[in-house]
Amino acid sequence: MNMVDITAAQAAYRDELVEAGLLIPTGVDGLYGRSGVFEDVVERFDALVTRWGGQDGAEVMRFPPALNRQYFEESEYLKSFPHLAGTIHSFGGDEKAHRTLLRRLEEGQDWTEDQVATDVVMTPAACYPVYPTIARRGPLPGEGKLIDVFSYCFRHEPSIDPARMQLFRMREYIRIGTPDQVVEFRELWLERGREMMGTLDVPLDVDVANDPFFGRAGAMLSNSQREQKLKFELLIPITSTEKPTACLSFNYHQDHFGHLWDIHTADGGVAHTACVGFGMERVALALFRHHGFDTAQWPASVRKVLWG
Amino acid sequence: MNMVDITAAQAAYRDELVEAGLLIPTGVDGLYGRSGVFEDVVERFDALVTRWGGQDGAEVMRFPPALNRQYFEESEYLKSFPHLAGTIHSFGGDEKAHRTLLRRLEEGQDWTEDQVATDVVMTPAACYPVYPTIARRGPLPGEGKLIDVFSYCFRHEPSIDPARMQLFRMREYIRIGTPDQVVEFRELWLERGREMMGTLDVPLDVDVANDPFFGRAGAMLSNSQREQKLKFELLIPITSTEKPTACLSFNYHQDHFGHLWDIHTADGGVAHTACVGFGMERVALALFRHHGFDTAQWPASVRKVLWG
Numbered sequence: 079m080n081m082v083d084i085t086a087a088q089a090a091y092r093d094e095l096v097e098a099g100l101l102i103p104t105g106v107d108g109l110y111g112r113s114g115v116f117e118d119v120v121e122r123f124d125a126l127v128t129r130w131g132g133q134d135g136a137e138v139m140r141f142p143p144a145l146n147r148q149y150f151e152e153s154e155y156l157k158s159f160p161h162l163a164g165t166i167h168s169f170g171g172d173e174k175a176h177r178t179l180l181r182r183l184e185e186g187q188d189w190t191e192d193q194v195a196t197d198v199v200m201t202p203a204a205c206y207p208v209y210p211t212i213a214r215r216g217p218l219p220g221e222g223k224l225i226d227v228f229s230y231c232f233r234h235e236p237s238i239d240p241a242r243m244q245l246f247r248m249r250e251y252i253r254i255g256t257p258d259q260v261v262e263f264r265e266l267w268l269e270r271g272r273e274m275m276g277t278l279d280v281p282l283d284v285d286v287a288n289d290p291f292f293g294r295a296g297a298m299l300s301n302s303q304r305e306q307k308l309k310f311e312l313l314i315p316i317t318s319t320e321k322p323t324a325c326l327s328f329n330y331h332q333d334h335f336g337h338l339w340d341i342h343t344a345d346g347g348v349a350h351t352a353c354v355g356f357g358m359e360r361v362a363l364a365l366f367r368h369h370g371f372d373t374a375q376w377p378a379s380v381r382k383v384l385w386g
Numbered sequence: 387m388n389m390v391d392i393t394a395a396q397a398a399y400r401d402e403l404v405e406a407g408l409l410i411p412t413g414v415d416g417l418y419g420r421s422g423v424f425e426d427v428v429e430r431f432d433a434l435v436t437r438w439g440g441q442d443g444a445e446v447m448r449f450p451p452a453l454n455r456q457y458f459e460e461s462e463y464l465k466s467f468p469h470l471a472g473t474i475h476s477f478g479g480d481e482k483a484h485r486t487l488l489r490r491l492e493e494g495q496d497w498t499e500d501q502v503a504t505d506v507v508m509t510p511a512a513c514y515p516v517y518p519t520i521a522r523r524g525p526l527p528g529e530g531k532l533i534d535v536f537s538y539c540f541r542h543e544p545s546i547d548p549a550r551m552q553l554f555r556m557r558e559y560i561r562i563g564t565p566d567q568v569v570e571f572r573e574l575w576l577e578r579g580r581e582m583m584g585t586l587d588v589p590l591d592v593d594v595a596n597d598p599f600f601g602r603a604g605a606m607l608s609n610s611q612r613e614q615k616l617k618f619e620l621l622i623p624i625t626s627t628e629k630p631t632a633c634l635s636f637n638y639h640q641d642h643f644g645h646l647w648d649i650h651t652a653d654g655g656v657a658h659t660a661c662v663g664f665g666m667e668r669v670a671l672a673l674f675r676h677h678g679f680d681t682a683q684w685p686a687s688v689r690k691v692l693w694g
Contacts (some may be wrong), residue, residue, distance in 0.1 A: 102447060102519055105454045106505045111515060114446030114534075138422030139410060142553035143451050143538055146413045151491060160477040160484050165501050166508060167475050168542040169468040173601045176468050183459060190503035193473050195496075196542055197414045198552065200474060207419060211410055226422075230451055230538065234476040234504055244506065245450035293481045 108244035122384040136226035143230035164200035167193035200232035213339040222255020267354040416552035430692040444534035451538035472508035475501035508540030521647040530563020
């Protein structure tokens with residue numbers, strides 16, 4: 079399938095989802111409301127992730143969809159993914175400035191240029207608020223830390239692919255500790271993620287992957303990430319079998335975040351980190367693709383896994 | 387209690403919540419992570435709202451925390467609340483512009499001024515994406531519509547009051563129909579909301595209220611809103627008995643949104659709208675204030691209502 083066909087298949091699936099009422103269009107590519115049926119699948123899958131990962135004793139943290147801009151600036155996200163970030167801006171003017179804003183709006187001019195950056199930035203990945211939080215607590219305990227997060231994330235990449243939303247939800251488990259602890263965690267979830275998704279009766283594959291680094295320097299980072307096998311993805315075909323969609327990802331950051339945030343293990347070493355991420359909308363879209371839009375008609379085994 | 391005392395009480399309660407681990411500070415006033423215990427209370431309250439409102443046959447819609455900028459511009463929010471809105475901006479430059487951005491960041495200069503407004507704006511209230519969605523469907527059925535939404539909302543009002551977050555969650559039921567249908571809905575929820583919150587054993591009062599309209603013209607709008615009794619709030623003391631916190635609100639918009647979005651009833655009239663909103667974090671904060679930080683020690687009657 080060439081790019082034209084893939085794009086057509088994405089547009090067709092999006093239209094089907096809208097027609098079925100599962101996605102609610104908003105007039106912006108990659109920004110959708112969802113029906114109660116869609117949300118029920120997301121909630122059931124979220125509960126499934128808890129069933130598979132809940133026994134490991136993770137600390138639950140839930141952050142809003144934005145983070146401290148200072149933390150964001152320190153995270154080096156802007157080095158690698160400036161094109162995906164979203165900063166939140168607001169109006170800080172007086173009544174005269176307000177009249178100017180309204181006049182511009184009325185006349186169809188750009189009224190946004192006087193908006194000023196606030197202290198908050200859209201969360202690019204659910205784990206970002208976790209590292210400074212853990213860093214503030216001082217050295218890790220001997221067993222390290224395991225954190226459970228779930229958050230809306232924003233990435234500025236308008237697309238007609240329903241599996242590439244600008245605002246989407248990501249559940250994550252994050253392991254912070256010694257290299258051994260962290261590598262063991264990622265191995266565990268590479269295996270467990272495959273097994274868990276297997277119970278949902280969808281075709282899947284696990285492959286090495288890279289993040290979408292910006293620019294020419296980014297291409298080198300991507301290559302290096304692949305060579306070191308730092309990122310794996312669990313892929314499920316949604317609108318293309320040749321270009322299946324990453325629904326889970328398994329990331330080993332080495333000591334990148336440990337260095338950035340000064341997180342130390344009990345023995346004084348720089349902490350390593352890894353995370354497993356679950357793309358909630360993507361998993362739901364994969365299930366609707368393979369089992370149909372009527373969840374009552376899904377295979378009995380899948381219904382049992384999700385609804386018990 | 388004067389303002390100084392109220393501010394001190396707010397700061398003290400915030401510190402207690404952070405100390406107990408229920409709120410996770412992020413370095414920005416009004417932006418907090420929450421523990422699993424806090425989230426459990428939010429989820430249980432959410433389920434309680436469903437128990438009281440679920441039999442009315444509302445259509446469930448779930449929107450992400452941002453909406454189409456064009457819809458936002460048409461909503462007239464900027465006329466009334468320019469100071470609270472948050473627009474999402476992003477980087478659209480090339481590699482040269484990227485180097486400039488990184489140099490500014492490195493040198494501690496403002497790197498945000500070249501960020502450009504995207505097509506999306508933070509959702510200011512959970513019901514905003516609903517009106518254009520309903521308008522697209524054409525005239526209402528004879529019985530009108532009832533919608534169930536739940537969304538993160540953003541308001542740029544940094545505060546040390548833990549009950550005034552910049553990002554918070556709002557559950558809403560929205561009624562769209564004839565004036566009679568809509569007024570009946572609001573009356574129903576004024577009664578039902580009081581009864582439902584009564585089962586949680588917290589002191590409460592219902593009073594007429596106004597939205598925080600901007601500027602001098604806004605003061606007139608506030609007065610008019612109060613005189614016409616368009617907005618009521620269910621208030622619970624959290625950090626002050628003299629200035630209790632609005633935890634639920636009951637809003638009659640008359641034909642404001644119907645006119646704006648061209649929503650018509652079955653008989654061709656302009657639709658009226660009303661909504662009841664539940665401030666999820668505020669209700670949780672009120673419960674922790676009145677029943678303590680250990681949910682296992684909450685009164686048996688309250689535990690039964692929330693956990694069954």
